Amino acid sequence: MREISNPTTNIHFVGQVLTLTQEDASTWIWTGEFESFNAIDGGDAANTSASRKSTLIELSAQVTQAVKATLAPQLSDPTCFVWKFKSGSLSSLTELMWARVKENQHLIPVRTPTPTFPLRASGGGEYIFTSEEGTAALEMGPQQGCANCFCCDAEVSLKKMRDHIGTHILAKMLSLPDPSPKKLKMQVGKSPCGFCGRTGTCKIGLRKTRNALRAESDCRLFSQFNIASAAVSTKSGPSTNRPVICKICEANRPPQRGNNIDDDIVFWSYNMQEHLAAKHPDAPISAKDDISDSVSRNERIYCGLEKGKPDAKEKGDSEAKETAGKETAGKETAGQSSGKGKGKKRIAEPADVRPKKKGRKE
Ligand SMILES: [Zn+2]
Ligand SMILES: [Zn+2]
Ligand SMILES: [Zn+2]
Incomplete structure (x- = not known):
């Protein structure tokens, strides 16, 4: 972990973004599916057709944080065990994470939203677990071009x-x-x-x-x-x-x-x-x-x-x-x-x- 928090480290993770759904007010569960993004993220800089979809995302260890999920029976079907995340810990993580990664915001990969990511409260269109300060900073971004x-x-x-x-x-x-x-x-x-x-x-x-x-x-x-x-x-x-x-x-x-x-x-x-x-x-x-x-x-x-x-x-x-x-x-x-x-x-x-x-x- 010491190496991961070292700002000059070159450790990168390649992984997938879990598709989560809300189970009840305080719990999110993993459905076993992964988010699928357009593979090309360069915006204007992208030169190839953006039709390729990918579930893989690659990111620097400096903008990641390990999170623990709990394996527990699903409410709607107690015979089925699913991975659960607490809403409370996801919200506090949101604020914590921005404070930690803002120095390295250029390392955050950019993808177009999918219907299920970033997470939205059920029935609502508003994103949750997104840092307001972080969103504003990323939207400012570097000058065009x-x-x-x-x-x-x-x-x-x-x-x-x-x-x-x-x-x-x-x-x-x-x-x-x-x-x-x-x-x-x-x-x-x-x-x-x-x-x-x-x-x-x-x-x-x-x-x-x-x-x-x-x-x-x-x-x-x-x-x-x-x-x-x-x-x-x-x-x-x-x-x-x-x-x-x-x-x-x-x-x-x-x-x-x-x-x-x-x-x-x-x-x-x-x-x-x-x-x-x-x-x-x-x-x-x-x-x-x-x-x-x-x-x-x-x-x-x-x-x-x-x-x-x-x-x-x-x-x-x-x-x-x-x-x-x-x-x-x-x-x-x-x-x-x-x-x-x-x-x-x-x-x-x-x-x-x-x-x-x-x-x-x-
Ligand atoms: Zn490159
Ligand atoms: Zn050769
Ligand atoms: Zn340089």
Whole structure:
């Protein structure tokens, strides 16, 4: 428990929300069913159709509290034993919990209400066991189009979140001091999500569109970006962290048809070294070099991890300018159709998404 109350802990629970019904004025019983939510919770940020339903919910241990239920005979059918919760303890828990979790309110998962959750008093439409103060605070939320960083809690525009989180990830990866002015609430773990920095919570995938590959993710901090432009570090787009295909994994599977690229061969470029070490330790160095990026000095400077003047002649950068120039038109229309007949074929094959070789090797 000591570890769970430690604010930097990374413990997460995955579980289901019990569907409770009111038995009498003082008792709620578990019907044996679970709440089913839309799997995607990113609101505007959600990129995939929200038709998938899920009963699983994943949340940080910091916003949870163990509750004891009692197994007792059901009033309407005493031969049947059910789990019971006392209304009194649920209400006091509501107030207690808000006081405990308000510091970490950005860790509270958001789901659309179901007909049975949050709980409503029988016959009434009003939610009960919801903290008024908590509801007001969550409704205020971060500004539209912004979210709080899971690592440092800074409010960041969703469009900039990948760069922002990228800096936390790089600092950890390169064992450099994190440039965040705020104390980190969450340390970056293994194979972090490039949008939110958490481990094991979010999928990353790629999908072929007519002219380009597009990122797909169920991360709640997801926002679409131009993958080709992201391959090169610039002042306005410092982080090169982006989904890439592991060519070694790809070679070991039957060719895929259509626009789907299996999620399990797609990795964040910052996580590729780790993937190669874990899954392909015996692959030839040349094959590994082909897939994994080294972080350029410019990228460290633009991310605020190193002081100095960016090197305009850096090989990666000049390549980049060319690509970035071509991509400018695409950037504006990202999110809409990318096949506007601009004439230029940008990325046709997944192979082109391979990380560009940077001038410098670390
Ligand atoms: Zn941050
Ligand atoms: Zn994420
Ligand atoms: Zn692989």
